[in-house]
Amino acid sequence: MRRTFIFVLTLLVCAPLFAQEAKSQEITPAQLWTILEAGNKTFVAGSIAYTQLKTERSQLAAYQSPPVTILSCSDSRVPPELIFNQSLGTLFVIRSAGNVVDDFGIASIEYAIAQGYTKLIVVLGHSSCGAVVASLGGADPATPALTALAMRIRSSFVGIPYDSRDPKNVQRAVEMNAKAAAVSLLARSKLIRDAVLTEKVKIVTANYDLSTGEVKRVD
Numbered sequence: 001m002r003r004t005f006i007f008v009l010t011l012l013v014c015a016p017l018f019a020q021e022a023k024s025q026e027i028t029p030a031q032l033w034t035i036l037e038a039g040n041k042t043f044v045a046g047s048i049a050y051t052q053l054k055t056e057r058s059q060l061a062a063y064q065s066p067p068v069t070i071l072s073c074s075d076s077r078v079p080p081e082l083i084f085n086q087s088l089g090t091l092f093v094i095r096s097a098g099n100v101v102d103d104f105g106i107a108s109i110e111y112a113i114a115q116g117y118t119k120l121i122v123v124l125g126h127s128s129c130g131a132v133v134a135s136l137g138g139a140d141p142a143t144p145a146l147t148a149l150a151m152r153i154r155s156s157f158v159g160i161p162y163d164s165r166d167p168k169n170v171q172r173a174v175e176m177n178a179k180a181a182a183v184s185l186l187a188r189s190k191l192i193r194d195a196v197l198t199e200k201v202k203i204v205t206a207n208y209d210l211s212t213g214e215v216k217r218v219d
């Protein structure tokens, strides 16, 4: 599947003659999620191509309007653009170990909403997340910042043992942590909360499987 976002963005952004048409074709959060799912299927199949980067760079040099914000882990195996088969200008990405947000992450998302970019926020956890595994037990974190991260992630664990040896336990913790991050966005930001309550923005919580490449909703 070609990168549908670029087509939509071209209509919305780069061609004033299409203004009326673009308005009638305004894309919904549900449609955006469908596009991401389709892109993920392409990624799972094992081959994606970036053949229009020069054109896309040119079109987007002076402007962006990425309709999707992704909050994901910093893990090198979870690059949002690749796993959703998206290119330049489509994803506004906030990444941290364990896909948690601090004030600056919240500010980044608020900025994207305030600019009118974001219609869909995806909070993306992933299988075998090292930050979650570390937060489930083992050695004490080595620094105050790492301790703060582990404490934040641990605060999302409800009713699960602090034991990272069982993969099912780890996966439960990963999903709890992702759901907690989504709730945290609503709890900590009035701007995000209002955007969701007025249905201008939708939040989806999902999990990425490192082995299969599949993204599935967990909310």
Ligand SMILES: [Zn+2]
Pocket (backbone or CB within 6 Å): 073, 074, 075, 097, 098, 099, 126, 128, 129, 130, 131, 132
């Ligand atoms: Zn991770």
